[in-house]
Amino acid sequence: MFFRAFGRYLYMLYAFYFSFLLILYFTLFKDYGFANETYTIYSVLEGCHRLNPLIVSALILFYIVNMVAVVRFLTDLSGKRISFSFYLFYILTTISGLFFYALSFYVVYFPLKGLIKRLKEVSLTEIPLVIAYVALFVLVVLLWKVVTYWKIRARLNYFTKFPGFKFLFLPINGLNLKDFLKFVFFVLIVVGTPLFSLFFAVLNKNTYLLFFAIGFSLLVFPFAKLYMYYLLLEKTDV
Amino acid sequence: MKRILFFCILLFSFAGYSQNPFVDRDHAIFHPPLSGRNVGYKITVTLDTLSHIVKGKESIYWLNNTQFSTKVLYFHLYMNAFKNNSTIMMKNIEKLRHKILGIKLTPETAGYCSIKNIAVNFNNLTDYFHVEGTVGVLHLPFDVKPGESVMIELEFETKLPRIMIRSGYAGSFHFVGQWYPKLGVFQDNGKWYCPEYDGNGEFFSDFGVYQVKLTLPSYFIVTGTGLVVSERIEGDVRKVYFYAEDVHDFAFVAWDKFRVLSKKVKGKTLYVYYFKEHEKIAKRELDALERVFNWYNKNIGEYPYPDYKVIDVPFNGLGASGMEYENFSTSFSLSLFPDWLRATESTVVHEFGHAYWQGMVATNEHRQAWADEGLNSFFEGILMDRFYGECSEMKFHVFCENGFSRFESPNFEVLKYEKPDKEASEFVSRGSYGLASYNKFALTLKTIANLEGEDVVIDAAREFFNQYKFKHPDGKEFVKILNEKTDNKYKRLLNLVLFDVGFPDAKVLKVEKKCEPYFIGYNNRDVFYREREKSGKRNCKSYFYRVVVAKRELPLDVNGIVTFKSGKVEHFIIPADKNIIELKFPVEKTDRLESVYLDPDRKIMIDLDRSNNLYRYKPSLFENRLAVLVFNMLMELFAYVF
Numbered sequence: 001m002f003f004r005a006f007g008r009y010l011y012m013l014y015a016f017y018f019s020f021l022l023i024l025y026f027t028l029f030k031d032y033g034f035a036n037e038t039y040t041i042y043s044v045l046e047g048c049h050r051l052n053p054l055i056v057s058a059l060i061l062f063y064i065v066n067m068v069a070v071v072r073f074l075t076d077l078s079g080k081r082i083s084f085s086f087y088l089f090y091i092l093t094t095i096s097g098l099f100f101y102a103l104s105f106y107v108v109y110f111p112l113k114g115l116i117k118r119l120k121e122v123s124l125t126e127i128p129l130v131i132a133y134v135a136l137f138v139l140v141v142l143l144w145k146v147v148t149y150w151k152i153r154a155r156l157n158y159f160t161k162f163p164g165f166k167f168l169f170l171p172i173n174g175l176n177l178k179d180f181l182k183f184v185f186f187v188l189i190v191v192g193t194p195l196f197s198l199f200f201a202v203l204n205k206n207t208y209l210l211f212f213a214i215g216f217s218l219l220v221f222p223f224a225k226l227y228m229y230y231l232l233l234e235k236t237d238v
Numbered sequence: 239m240k241r242i243l244f245f246c247i248l249l250f251s252f253a254g255y256s257q258n259p260f261v262d263r264d265h266a267i268f269h270p271p272l273s274g275r276n277v278g279y280k281i282t283v284t285l286d287t288l289s290h291i292v293k294g295k296e297s298i299y300w301l302n303n304t305q306f307s308t309k310v311l312y313f314h315l316y317m318n319a320f321k322n323n324s325t326i327m328m329k330n331i332e333k334l335r336h337k338i339l340g341i342k343l344t345p346e347t348a349g350y351c352s353i354k355n356i357a358v359n360f361n362n363l364t365d366y367f368h369v370e371g372t373v374g375v376l377h378l379p380f381d382v383k384p385g386e387s388v389m390i391e392l393e394f395e396t397k398l399p400r401i402m403i404r405s406g407y408a409g410s411f412h413f414v415g416q417w418y419p420k421l422g423v424f425q426d427n428g429k430w431y432c433p434e435y436d437g438n439g440e441f442f443s444d445f446g447v448y449q450v451k452l453t454l455p456s457y458f459i460v461t462g463t464g465l466v467v468s469e470r471i472e473g474d475v476r477k478v479y480f481y482a483e484d485v486h487d488f489a490f491v492a493w494d495k496f497r498v499l500s501k502k503v504k505g506k507t508l509y510v511y512y513f514k515e516h517e518k519i520a521k522r523e524l525d526a527l528e529r530v531f532n533w534y535n536k537n538i539g540e541y542p543y544p545d546y547k548v549i550d551v552p553f554n555g556l557g558a559s560g561m562e563y564e565n566f567s568t569s570f571s572l573s574l575f576p577d578w579l580r581a582t583e584s585t586v587v588h589e590f591g592h593a594y595w596q597g598m599v600a601t602n603e604h605r606q607a608w609a610d611e612g613l614n615s616f617f618e619g620i621l622m623d624r625f626y627g628e629c630s631e632m633k634f635h636v637f638c639e640n641g642f643s644r645f646e647s648p649n650f651e652v653l654k655y656e657k658p659d660k661e662a663s664e665f666v667s668r669g670s671y672g673l674a675s676y677n678k679f680a681l682t683l684k685t686i687a688n689l690e691g692e693d694v695v696i697d698a699a700r701e702f703f704n705q706y707k708f709k710h711p712d713g714k715e716f717v718k719i720l721n722e723k724t725d726n727k728y729k730r731l732l733n734l735v736l737f738d739v740g741f742p743d744a745k746v747l748k749v750e751k752k753c754e755p756y757f758i759g760y761n762n763r764d765v766f767y768r769e770r771e772k773s774g775k776r777n778c779k780s781y782f783y784r785v786v787v788a789k790r791e792l793p794l795d796v797n798g799i800v801t802f803k804s805g806k807v808e809h810f811i812i813p814a815d816k817n818i819i820e821l822k823f824p825v826e827k828t829d830r831l832e833s834v835y836l837d838p839d840r841k842i843m844i845d846l847d848r849s850n851n852l853y854r855y856k857p858s859l860f861e862n863r864l865a866v867l868v869f870n871m872l873m874e875l876f877a878y879v880f
Contacts, residue, residue: 017870021870024869031855032854034746034849034851034852035852037840037852047861047862047865047868048864048865048868050865054869058873059876062873062874117340120339121340123554124552125516125552126553126573198864198868207860210864217871
């Protein structure tokens with residue numbers, strides 16, 4: 001069931017990502033151009049900096065493609081007919097998700113803000129401050145995972161039960177700790193692997209590692225996204 | 239009556255020994271004096287480590303050694319820069335104070351320096367003294383004529399600010415710099431030099447003698463400029479007597495957590511004052527200090543003072559790090575700095591250099607910061623490479639090429655409008671002040687060193703030191719010596735770079751493949767028209783690449799290299815006296831130009847825009863792949879978040 005529905009949308013995502021990156025690649029790879037004399041941290045940043053103007057438009061494009069793929073995949077999988085309200089709900093969960101991301105950040109940041117200020121005042125070494133920042137980062141990441149998990153579960157709940165525009169009255173799913181931890185582990189592997197590869201590729205100017213990171217992110221990201229929805233759908237009481 | 243008698247005895251005593259009344263005969267360091275010593279300070283103060291107030295009395299001896307009379311005295315009251323958030327200093331360091339250090343300006347964190355009363359030659363002139371910002375002006379009822387001296391006595395109170403920049407307190411750590419009312423400099427042109435303390439510029443003052451008697455809690459350990467002549471504990475207070483000769487400033491540091499590392503080198507003692515958590519880093523600092531101390535002594539000139547100290551600053555006082563004072567400096571170090579990250583060592587190397595450039599060769603740091611900061615940055619660059627190998631500041635070459643990598647900036651644009659040779663307060667930002675004063679001159683000197691050999695610049699610096707130590711030379715004197723050593727080859731470049739808004743840049747302007755058509759004959763209408771074959775296709779006799787290369791404000795020969803796919807390599811030079819040249823390189827039809835590279839050996843480091851030096855086929859594959867990957871991951875992550 002999964003692979004039958006899965007393949008079509010995976011191809012769709014792959015086709016989009018590949019074509020997008022190819023355009024990007026050939027835009028950057030002109031026949032001639034000025035090049036950096038030496039490989040430094042500036043040249044690494046400069047390459048990324050050149051793509052800045054594309055960020056907003058690319059983001060909208062990526063969002064729409066992802067939304068279409070996810071919504072159609074889920075409706076196919078649960079045997080529902082596609083409805084405009086699915087898209088609307090998807091967008092609404094995105095907006096409410098953003099609100100909760102911001103909220104959760106401030107919930108963690110405010111108590112730590114005083115501590116960080118105090119540490120800057122009294123700490124003889126930077127270590128306590130670094131620990132405070134790491135704690136802030138870990139807590140924010142964890143809370144964001146909770147928000148994302150909730151967002152996905154809310155979408156699945158809505159799609160499977162399809163209550164029309166009465167979705168606002170649906171009870172929010174509780175947090176199943178085991179499922180949540182699996183989800184966190186899954187995301188860490190999928191995001192962490194290319195990130196670490198990228199870090200070491202930059203340090204050692206290792207092209208193979210860079211190719212691995214590109215390949216991994218390109219192949220695994222779309223797969224992981226759909227598979228995550230599938231796994232959690234199985235847990236949802238249809 | 240007693241005071242007048244004391245004054246007369248003082249005058250007689252120093253007439254026989256030295257002109258300066260504050261020379262302590264029992265503890266004199268230099269015979270004969272190394273400098274003019276036209277000022278002397280005798281300060282007796284108490285440091286209250288709870289209120290962070292330094293309070294006491296100060297006697298200043300000043301000899302007018304110019305050809306001009308003056309009826310006014312100017313004083314620096316530096317700590318008034320931290321009085322409120324409307325001072326120029328506070329506006330300049332707003333980002334540092336508020337955003338980076340997170341310090342709120344309150345009565346407790348603010349600072350000030352106030353003079354309670356002031357007398358000159360025993361005339362109380364407090365009513366004639368007024369303060370404007372960080373400058374105090376005293377109008378005298380009499381002229382101080384050339385060759386005359388005055389004795390100024392005053393009572394003052396300085397509240398140290400929370401450390402934001404350079405001095406102040408952080409917990410019990412007290413960095414006491416720029417703390418006492420200090421005379422400006424009465425210059426040879428008959429004008430006082432006593433600018434507002436604005437954060438950009440640093441310091442300039444006369445050489446003299448300092449006697450400082452300090453009282454502070456007994457459990458504090460203290461060090462500073464000069465020698466500790468005596469130190470004793472009386473009850474719960476510690477009384478320390480500092481004595482310094484031939485220095486132009488006095489600063490001290492007090493902390494109850496200091497530990498001390500020391501080493502005797504060539505008869506002088508090198509110290510590192512550190513705290514428990516920085517034990518390992520302190521060893522690195524002492525090692526760097528020993529290396530740079532030995533190098534300067536051997537190659538530039540003898541360090542005459544009995545000792546030198548490096549102060550390891552705690553994290554909460556980081557605003558005081560990386561600053562030079564007489565006989566000591568502060569380092570920049572963090573506990574998590576790994577061995578390969580040599581920011582700590584480079585700070586020690588840089589700040590020790592200031593013992594020579596500005597410490598002894600006392601150029602005006604506020605008026606010509608390039609003369610000490612630029613020269614010193616050059617030495618920092620070459621010394622870090624010599625001591626720790628190329629790319630010494632970082633282990634990973636991805637982050638640097640050599641000791642000068644940190645002076646290269648991807649964006650020197652502001653230097654098209656900011657010349658280095660001007661008052662520090664005239665720069666629009668701390669950033670442009672830094673690029674103009676540190677980077678630009680350091681890269682100019684590195685260029686000359688690359689083309690002529692490092693020894694030429696070192697020789698010039700040695701001569702500059704020997705001629706002008708314990709004097710106030712104009713930075714132009716160094717340029718003059720350097721021009722003499724290089725037969726004026728770099729005179730135009732130095733003038734453009736330092737005294738104008740010169741922005742040297744070499745650039746590949748155009749690269750195009752052209753075809754040389756066959757000559758068929760003339761047509762009837764246009765006698766110079768080369769006819770083509772009737773088929774309409776271009777029929778080329780031969781092919782060539784047309785390359786246009788140019789340079790601006792760079793009066794040096796610039797080498798270039800052109801490479802082709804076939805392996806052919808062509809060399810060319812843009813002569814010093816030309817700004818633009820056109821080059822033609824005949825090629826086979828199938829051959830392709832791979833790259834045009836100006837200054838491929840990277841010798842002309844003063845080329846301030848290096849992004850247009852290398853023009854090539856398929857540039858920087860790795861960087862582009864990387865950009866694609868980062869962009870892709872960013873999009874994926876955003877899509878995931880949304």
